[in-house]
Amino acid sequence: MTVGIDDIRAAALRISPYVHRTPVLSSTLINLQAGCEIVFKCENLQKAGAFKARGAHNAVVQLNEAQRHAGVATHSSGNHAGALALAASHFHMPAYIVMPENSSATKVAAVRAYGGEITFCEPTQAARESALDKLVARTGAAFIPPYDHPDIIAGQGTAVLELTEQLPQAPDFLLTPVGGGGLLAGSAIACKSVWPQTLVIGAEPVDADDAQRSFRTGQWHPQCTSVTVADGLRTALGILNFSILRRQVDDILIASDEAILAAMRLVWTHMKLVVETSAAVGLAVVMSHPEYFANQRVVIVLSGGNVDIDRLPW
């Protein structure tokens, strides 16, 4: 089961009526502080506030009539939940979302706004999977996984495919956050196909560095628990994504929670963009490795902007 550039091109065509073409933006003051020339691909401005809308739509659009009638289901405490509810709403199909009972109020509200039907469960992986199994058995809904699936990877890859049309020339580096790995895998495939010389780097929190450990040892080391502030990246790296990363990614670099929060503040202050902690990890990695990126042309994917504005992390 592999994913190629043709799958990403097909996904881009398929999802184009449903997702935004997101802008690329830059800031002179951030460039001065970072010592390199950065372009941000703004997936925080994507539908439902994150790149996740791309993969979710790519999966949902391909369902047949009978599947659409039964609807879709997933478990997620985060952006995949809202993205799937939105994608289902375009086809008037039910979206059954299992969410841990400690999910953020903002993300629960987003799922409801798009018409998703929420089942709350205890905040453990076992409870989530068990609740999902029951839901699927009862409803016949199709399970749409959050990251470790070819349709999802191809959908997430469309952000960087779009980027290759937006920039006049290849950058030296492309950075995306890595949690489950769907965005990084899809981005790497798209990037290496169009810009083979560009180095593709995964950006990960120090406290959730399973992708770096897996990448550097060649052995899949999914983490069990993590308390990084970058809540979207606490997920373990997917096994399919790991196999793609090994072939297509050049390195994985980490940044501390402190660096992530500082980078998040820089983006809010100078870019005037609301980004969530997980989206700031790319810039945090660049600011934490100045020698690595000095004077280089760097693209950073800002992955999402779903933040509770009454509970900011600073």
Add this chain to the structure above:
Amino acid sequence: MTVGIDDIRAAALRISPYVHRTPVLSSTLINLQAGCEIVFKCENLQKAGAFKARGAHNAVVQLNEAQRHAGVATHSSGNHAGALALAASHFHMPAYIVMPENSSATKVAAVRAYGGEITFCEPTQAARESALDKLVARTGAAFIPPYDHPDIIAGQGTAVLELTEQLPQAPDFLLTPVGGGGLLAGSAIACKSVWPQTLVIGAEPVDADDAQRSFRTGQWHPQCTSVTVADGLRTALGILNFSILRRQVDDILIASDEAILAAMRLVWTHMKLVVETSAAVGLAVVMSHPEYFANQRVVIVLSGGNVDIDRLPW
């Protein structure tokens, strides 16, 4: 002294190397709540975080060699200060900025980041003007006014000129905030020239409604003091701008501070954009007059995003 579409076209050409072409964005969830179809023109993503960069560059680029040597000066507690310092920095000329001693730390930091030289004064109009007069006498710097001048109005008008190239068809309504009136005047001239059927509406806080009173009575009523949360709009309407508004603007509508803060939260939450209070007045007016805008196609200019993220107004 008038301003026409040719002046705005000339300004657009003149400033294009120095300013961003800002994106237009929309949100399904905001449209659902507002009951109309809104496109936002994102000048919060402009250089130095506000549309003010357009007018300041249009004035500065036209200075001759001797004037550039002497530099530029203004008094401002807000976005014009940062915009002018940025514009001056492109030509390595000094920018002397008089700021009231109670100016926000964020705005002071922005002026310094762009190399502006700040003179603090007491927070009164008289103290500002007197400090500026002394500065100009000492340095020979050219005074670049914040809003009531043809070059500034033509520069601010370039945002809507750009918008007319970005949208496939004319909207029913165009709304911009109105403080000193430079943005509204320039926007109205650009809009009526390209889209004569579009109604142009100024959006103003209830507590700083001098533009509405002036517009409706036909008599210039500059306000003396205002405590609206929309600090960028406390300024009195300029007399040149008033004469343009009378001819080119269709109406001026007001919104309460409560509605402004609610609209600001909507933009942060659903658009993932950092906007300042003054930038939210357009949406606040739309949400406060649902019968007026029902099912219409509406463009709202988001004027700026310079907010102290440690001191949010909610």
